[in-house]
Amino acid sequence: MARPPQHTGFQPLDREGLVQRVATLLSKAIVTGQLAPGARLSESVVARELGVSRAPVREAARLLENSGLVTYHANRGFFVRETSAEALNDLYELRMVIEIAAAQRVLRHGLTDTIDRLAAQIDVLHEVAAAGADMLTQVEADMEFHRLLCSGSGNPKFLHVFEQIAAETEFSIMVIGRLYDDPHKIAETHEPIVNALRHGDEVATREAIRYHIGVAQELVTRQFRDVEAGTAER
Structure with a gap:
């Protein structure tokens, strides 16, 4: 049986400054624990809830990778970083x-x-x-x-x-x-x-x-x- 779609509570965005705004939203979600350490950052789920394509979500995830909040695993995608x-x-x-x-x-x-x-x-x-x-x-x-x-x-x-x-x-x-x-x-x-x-x-x-x-x-x-x-x- 198919799983029901995931929900994160994000609201749709307009197109202005899209990548940076997506990155800011994801960053706050990670910092506040809305997205827990080790959680997979589903591009499709985030894109659907924000009302955007997957491309700006992927670019935003790359920005967060540079800032140390997420990591990328080949063939698996982005994950919220687990620090020490x-x-x-x-x-x-x-x-x-x-x-x-x-x-x-x-x-x-x-x-x-x-x-x-x-x-x-x-x-x-x-x-x-x-x-x-x-x-x-x-x-x-x-x-x-x-x-x-x-x-x-x-x-x-x-x-x-x-x-x-x-x-x-x-x-x-x-x-x-x-x-x-x-x-x-x-x-x-x-x-x-x-x-x-x-x-x-x-x-x-x-x-x-x-x-x-x-x-x-x-x-x-x-x-x-x-x-x-x-x-x-x-």
Whole structure:
């Protein structure tokens, strides 16, 4: 007997910016757990529910492959990536290198507008926390701070690499469910970075970023190992 068609809950799209919009929808579905790690990304199901052909879905899946959210298996198709604590540890290590370099460039080129934007984003993080926003909104606001640092460095390569790993970072945090019990703590952990940048202190800035990302690295990888252990026990 034929199986009933799968449903994911997606709504039809128009044609404008199709591939990127499909990629954004799929990315959010993966980050929020709507599409679980290891799940097959059925091009036909997604295309049918979005009201598009399979071609833009396939192109969108390729974009997500580049960002580390999906993997491709020959003759089988695309699958939501199953990550590991070790892979996440490597990811945070890369972020540390990129963001320290970006911050150094901000200081050496006197990019005070970038520092102002970073300070304003901390205010946004506090506003998001005060509003009791959901976890995805908090994580996106957090990542925007780091995106602004990379984009405001004046070196587009930093932003390019950051965008390739941003979704995977968001995914890792969403999988473990939280970083801190108090959402205001997320905002507060960014303040030493801006303070060091304001003072033009390159050493203090480097250490502030190293500490900030290092703490997140430790929290995420430790909690992800707990998730892995719980999965192995079931």
